[in-house]
Amino acid sequence: TLLGVVLVLFVFYLLSSSPGAGKDPPGPRPLPLLGNLLHFDLKHLQVSLCEMSKKYGSVFTVYFGRRKVVVLAGYKTVKQALVNYAEEFGDREITPLFRDLSKGHGVLFTNGDTWKELRRFALSNLRDFGMGKRGSEEKIIEESRYLIEVFENFKGKPFNTTQPVNYSVSNIISAIMYGSRFDYADSTFQKMVDRANEITRLAGSSEIRLYIIFPWLRWCCGRWLVKRTQILKNTDDNIEDIKGLAQGLKDTLNPQDLRGFVDSFLVRQQQESDQPGSYFHNNNLHFTVGDLFVAGTDTTGTTLRWGLLLMAKYPHIQDQVQEELSRVIGEREPRVEDRRNLPYTDAVIHEIQRLANIVPMSLPHTTSCDISFQGYFIKKGTTVIPLLMSVLQDEEEWETPHSFNPGHFLDEKGCFIRRDAFMPFSAGRRACLGESLARMELFLFFTFLLQRFSFSPPPGVSEDELDLTPSVGFTLNPSPHQLCAVSRI
Numbered sequence: 001t002l003l004g005v006v007l008v009l010f011v012f013y014l015l016s017s018s019p020g021a022g023k024d025p026p027g028p029r030p031l032p033l034l035g036n037l038l039h040f041d042l043k044h045l046q047v048s049l050c051e052m053s054k055k056y057g058s059v060f061t062v063y064f065g066r067r068k069v070v071v072l073a074g075y076k077t078v079k080q081a082l083v084n085y086a087e088e089f090g091d092r093e094i095t096p097l098f099r100d101l102s103k104g105h106g107v108l109f110t111n112g113d114t115w116k117e118l119r120r121f122a123l124s125n126l127r128d129f130g131m132g133k134r135g136s137e138e139k140i141i142e143e144s145r146y147l148i149e150v151f152e153n154f155k156g157k158p159f160n161t162t163q164p165v166n167y168s169v170s171n172i173i174s175a176i177m178y179g180s181r182f183d184y185a186d187s188t189f190q191k192m193v194d195r196a197n198e199i200t201r202l203a204g205s206s207e208i209r210l211y212i213i214f215p216w217l218r219w220c221c222g223r224w225l226v227k228r229t230q231i232l233k234n235t236d237d238n239i240e241d242i243k244g245l246a247q248g249l250k251d252t253l254n255p256q257d258l259r260g261f262v263d264s265f266l267v268r269q270q271q272e273s274d275q276p277g278s279y280f281h282n283n284n285l286h287f288t289v290g291d292l293f294v295a296g297t298d299t300t301g302t303t304l305r306w307g308l309l310l311m312a313k314y315p316h317i318q319d320q321v322q323e324e325l326s327r328v329i330g331e332r333e334p335r336v337e338d339r340r341n342l343p344y345t346d347a348v349i350h351e352i353q354r355l356a357n358i359v360p361m362s363l364p365h366t367t368s369c370d371i372s373f374q375g376y377f378i379k380k381g382t383t384v385i386p387l388l389m390s391v392l393q394d395e396e397e398w399e400t401p402h403s404f405n406p407g408h409f410l411d412e413k414g415c416f417i418r419r420d421a422f423m424p425f426s427a428g429r430r431a432c433l434g435e436s437l438a439r440m441e442l443f444l445f446f447t448f449l450l451q452r453f454s455f456s457p458p459p460g461v462s463e464d465e466l467d468l469t470p471s472v473g474f475t476l477n478p479s480p481h482q483l484c485a486v487s488r489i
């Protein structure tokens with residue numbers, strides 16, 4: 001009988017590992033419990049993974065502790081997975097930290113019908129509140145004027161661009177959410193923006209990466225996970241502030257005159273008040289607003305700051321942008337429709353995004369079913385990292401992948417060309433839902449600022465000395481630096 005049982009178990013094992021569906025993707029041999037921890041530089045995980053892809057190919061396996069993770073590298077593979085196998089690779093991995101943060105609500109860290117409904121609602125509302133007189137373009141233009149005022153106050157002296165840029169970018173998403181912008185001196189607003197930035201900074205720390213790899217650390221060493229506690233506190237505080245703002249809007253709601261996303265959500269909530277399973281409850285309202293605020297602030301602000309730093313580092317490129325702006329727009333304010341007549345500026349903005357590579361490992365995905373992919377078998381529920389850095393710097397796709405070269409997006413006549421491997425917003429089912437808004441913001445803020453100012457290093461610092469090494473965070477930020485914004489008028 002024992003032999004019979006062993007045989008049955010063996011057959012079961014063979015069946016459950018799906019022979020015929022393909023083999024496991026290759027990868028470094030993991031150690032018990034630690035997995036491949038010793039193979040990574042945790043601080044620069046994306047760089048370690050890019051290095052590994054050279055050895056193991058474009059689909060490979062690593063172990064975060066005991067958890068198996070499949071990494072997808074290079075344009076062809078990432079595109080094939082996220083676009084051609086969109087359903088299969090399209091679920092979000094809910095890491096323990098994401099679960100702590102979202103508590104199962106909102107759009108960033110959910111799956112299934114909650115995510116589907118909220119994503120659809122968010123997309124259509126970003127579109128609706130992005131059009132017409134009160135649309136995003138007007139909001140960004142108004143905000144650019146405020147930002148210029150702040151920059152002018154420094155009178156050409158060196159300053160850190162982080163706070164002014166973050167405040168103005170946050171005000172766009174705030175105005176879309178609540179229907180009006182905040183004064184930069186508003187203390188609730190300041191706290192919300194500063195907390196959102198703190199959350200993304202802490203989320204990329206080695207401590208949090210270690211916690212993601214070994215979630216059980218929470219049970220044995222919870223009180224030493226200081227950064228986790230800080231992230232949770234910042235998130236809770238922001239949710240409390242959002243609750244207060246949403247309540248104020250509820251008290252003054254006029255369904256005939258919707259001011260923004262929150263109003264629209266509240267109306268939907270009223271319409272579905274008799275449906276017990278409705279997704280439009282308060283928790284989803286507060287967490288979705290929180291998600292859009294966090295996802296829409298640091299990302300766009302960081303990209304814009306990379307842009308200003310790169311202009312200061314490469315003055316000959318800055319000169320060409322300014323020459324084009326003067327020739328095509330002159331002294332009037334830029335509009336979105338100017339983009340098609342500004343091929344060089346457009347190419348520069350794309351190249352800033354490509355080189356800045358601010359979300360190098362995207363957000364983690366998980367497989368929604370067993371998949372046979374490029375001859376490999378990947379089990380349902382496997383964590384997947386689409387390595388966007390390996391796409392944006394793919395040596396088969398880009399002529400000079402590691403240097404700043406706007407020519408990547410220009411043909412020989414100087415016309416703008418789209419490049420398929422330009423994928424900073426990821427692709428497929430979970431692609432960034434703020435892409436159109438972010439692109440509009442980057443174009444308008446950048447052209448307003450470059451029309452008005454020339455950016456340069458502080459006195460005594462040469463262009464060569466401006467450091468392009470990113471600082472560690474969930475998004476790749478420029479290292480702390482100061483710039484001078486010298487008025488051109």
Ligand code: HEM
Pocket residue numbers: 092107108109119126173291292293295296297299300303358359362363364386424425426427429430431432433434435437438
């Ligand atoms: C998701 C990049 C701006 C909202 C993402 C993802 C990336 C990304 C790489 C992960 C996609 C995936 O899982 O495959 C960027 C970049 C931005 C930017 C580079 C600016 C330069 C924004 C803005 C908003 C936003 C302005 C808000 C309006 C979101 C949301 C998700 C997301 C809600 C989650 C989508 C989902 O899970 O369905 N973004 N983003 N992002 N982004 Fe953005």
